[in-house]
Amino acid sequence: MAHHEPQVVVLPPNKEKIKKLWRVALILLVVTMIEFIIAFTLPHGPAKTSLFVFLTIVKAGYIVGEFMHLKYEVKVLFWSVLIPMIFIIWMLVAFVYEGTKIVTI
């Protein structure tokens, strides 16, 4: 019967940190709304696509940096995760470029 629950010290909520998290959430929602508005107001074209890509990277930055806490990790970890993403950018550019060539042949 000598079963003891461990003594746990509960700290009070970090108000400043929580406020910051909600602010990031607000930014993400606002950027999504901006994307939504752009989708129906600007004409289709490379400029619109670039704008979408830019806003998506902004959102990805906030999610990975703040929510996943990568911005505050050790530099080695930060770059170990980020540098390999170069391969994705290269793959994207190469594949979409090749795709436009397939249609012209």
Add this chain to the structure above:
Amino acid sequence: MSQTTAAVSPGKSVWDGGTSPMGVSYGKLMMWFFLMSDAFTFSGLLITYGLVRSSNPAFVGPVQDFFFATTHWPIPEKVYDAIPFVHGIELPLVFVGFMTFVLIMSSVTMVLAVEAGHRMDRQAVEKWMLWTILGGLTFLSCQAWEWTHFIIGSGDGTATSEVVNGQWVQRIIQGANLHENQYGPPAFADFFFFITGFHGFHVFSGVLFNWLIYYNAATGVYDRRGHYEMVEKVGLYWHFVDLVWVFVFTFFYLV
């Protein structure tokens, strides 16, 4: 000999053990590397979508004149313009926008659960994990509806001509499957099923993991362990699922 061994005294370098070389625990580091490999998988799917889309003919002309045909790639906002319980009203991308909202909100509740875990606040962890699970289930329900709507199809379908027994025959395609669809070339529906399906499966497993974390927190496993790091690890996975959706939303629905 003894001098050389003394020059490199054990325990001085970060790689000699006892410390975490990258400032995070082994489990968290491996979660990061798993997520990187998962990012490559999703990039493979999305980039192939880009390749096939740019190699298919696009619709030429103003957006309001757009019509569905199997010969040109559809404009996404024309495909996804329905919401549940309302028939006949075109609300392009509104439902997908709502799904994005749900997933971002569940990401916020997840990060609040992680914050509560840092403070050893079991009750707050339980509360925020339940909100996160609810968000995940809402997203999955929305996706189930969207898939159903996509598969059954809408409107009068799309006419296509094909040769049957040496004669050209007109036929109506209604709805979508892996073989053909009323919205555009067969590859369009294939990519829809594979990309949103693969992401949806990630959400599904994420909900299971979240449930496990909730259960362990509620039964006091992490209190006994002395830390709530598992909440952080599963949190990383859940945020990644949200991150992927941000890219799917842009490259599949917006562009």
